[in-house]
Amino acid sequence: MTQNAQVQTVWSEAELSALAVKAFQGLGLTLADAKDVVQVLVMADLFGLSTHGLSRVESYGERLLVKGISARPNITVQSPAPALRLVDGDNGVGPLVGMHALRAAMQAAKECGIGMAFARGSNHFGPISPYSLLAAQEGFASIIGSNATTTIAPWGGSDARLGNSPLGFGVPNPGGDPFLLDMAMSVVARAKIRNAFKRGEAIPDTWATDDKGRATTDPKAALDGFLQPIGGHKGYGLALLVDLFAGLLSNAAYLTHVKSWVDAPDEPQNLGHFFILINTQMLGSTQWLAERMTDFASILHDSPAAVEGRPVIVPGEIELHKMKQQRAQGITLDATTVILLHQHAARAK
Known part of the structure; x- marks a missing residue:
């Protein structure tokens, strides 16, 4: 074509x-x-x-x-403890390694009530929400994270030392929409800054810093600099926590040991992921969970909108609505x- x-x-x-x-x-x-x-x-x-x-x-x-990236990886799974799985992705495509880790964690959680999988030898594995939804559809609540190429300076620092690592949560809702939260550790994605630069527009000084670590409203300086973590020093701490679990504990690369796929596309990144799954079927019946999840969402939805036409939403609603719309x-x-x-x-x- x-x-x-x-x-x-x-x-x-x-x-x-x-x-x-x-x-x-x-x-x-x-x-x-x-x-x-x-x-x-x-x-x-x-x-x-x-x-x-x-x-x-x-x-x-x-x-x-x-x-x-290896097109034909030999992905292996070890079980050092009943609820723990160690996945070696052998430099496979990220979503492939992610799916192996998700299934491994599901198996452990089915047997033990809770299961955790650490994955190493991986690459960019897409967004977290698909994994959270797949887990929720099988009755598992989830906490999932991955580390990433460095784009954020440590709090008070002036060069990139940690990645914009995503973290996600999911809670199933039998017969209804699950709770799905999928977030990266920066205030905004770099793509938003790039779009502002193309339009010739200034950006809020909370989005990024220049290459000296100073807050900037200039999108060009921001693209040459670093993303700002959500919540200031609190977001910095959260980003480090994700990398400790996804990178350090999984025996993958972490912080500046993660190679940039842009600068070194022919070298393995050795990204790491973690999947923590809770088997909600061992906590109570599906009716019990459905009733509590419905009530949980109702409490939030019933809050009067601060802005007319923009009602309160529960994380995941926008994405799940878009999915239904596009499937139709x-x-x-x-x-x-x-x-x-x-x-x-x-x-x-």
Whole structure:
């Protein structure tokens, strides 16, 4: 397919998944591994998280082609204790390693009531909310995190020493929408700063610093500098905690030991993730949990809106509404990503 050809940009979930699976097979993955990766990325697109969805085929694909990511990893799982799993991703694609770790933690939680999986030897694994939703659909509450390439300076520092590490939580709601919270450790994503720079607009001085660690309203200086953590020194501490669990305890790389996929695309990043799952079925019946979750949400929803037309929402509502909408009307994907998917799919044998 050429750049000038008419490109289909609205897809059914089944059609898009089939194309994406073929694309990752074209990049060297097995059919089963490609399905794992695509499940996470398509779910991200369904949620409206396009920056972490199938658009990632560009960066994942570049690194797969230069052998910076292994297309055929030998992922292993060890069980040093009944509720603990250690996953070695063997430098596989991040969502593939993430799915192995999620399943390992689920198995442990089914047996013990609570399960934890540490993953090492991984790469960018997409957003957390798909994993949280998959866990919630099986009756598991979850705490999930990953470390990342360094983009944030330590509190009071003047160079990047820690990553914008995501942290997420999920609580199932039998018969209803689960609670899903997925957040990174910066005030805003770098993409928002980049968009402000393109528009020639100033940014709030709480978003980022310049390359000397000083707060700035200049988006160009911010792009050359560092992201600000949420909540100041509290967000800094939270980002460190995620890296301690995801990187240090998992025996993966941490802080500045994490290699940048931009600067060294042909080298393993050795990112780490952690999955803590709680089997809610061992806490009470599904009716018990559904009643409490419904009441929990009602208490919040019943608060009068401070701004007319903007009612109180529970984390996850926007994403789950977007998912339902796109499953009914089709998933919208940008033409560049579609073209790239077709190009990689053409390599599949």
